[in-house]
Amino acid sequence: MALPSQLIQKHCLTAVEPAEHLEQLMGTIGSKNFFFGTDCPHPEFQRYHNTAAAILDRPGLSREDKDNILGNNIALLAAGLSVGCLISLRFYRD
Numbered sequence: 001m002a003l004p005s006q007l008i009q010k011h012c013l014t015a016v017e018p019a020e021h022l023e024q025l026m027g028t029i030g031s032k033n034f035f036f037g038t039d040c041p042h043p044e045f046q047r048y049h050n051t052a053a054a055i056l057d058r059p060g061l062s063r064e065d066k067d068n069i070l071g072n073n074i075a076l077l078a079a080g081l082s083v084g085c086l087i088s089l090r091f092y093r094d
Contacts, residue, residue: 005029017050031065035073
């Protein structure tokens with residue numbers, strides 16, 4: 001039987017924010033399953049500005065972890081999507 005961390009590694013891509021325990025997540029699961037999220041326009045975004053700098057300034061994350069969270073993982077996902085999926089995502093976003 002697979003461990004929960006193994007299932008996450010195989011099936012999930014999840015947004016994370018600087019306020020989360022990123023070092024623990026990376027240590028347990030790795031950085032290939034996470035991407036940067038702000039949770040905007042939720043009210044907590046008004047009080048705590050989630051910025052890419054807050055990820056870059058984390059001393060407990062490797063350069064690879066930071067690169068994956070801040071763009072590599074989403075770029076890999078987008079590269080694997082078909083043109084039809086990308087068009088659908090664009091209309092959803094607009």
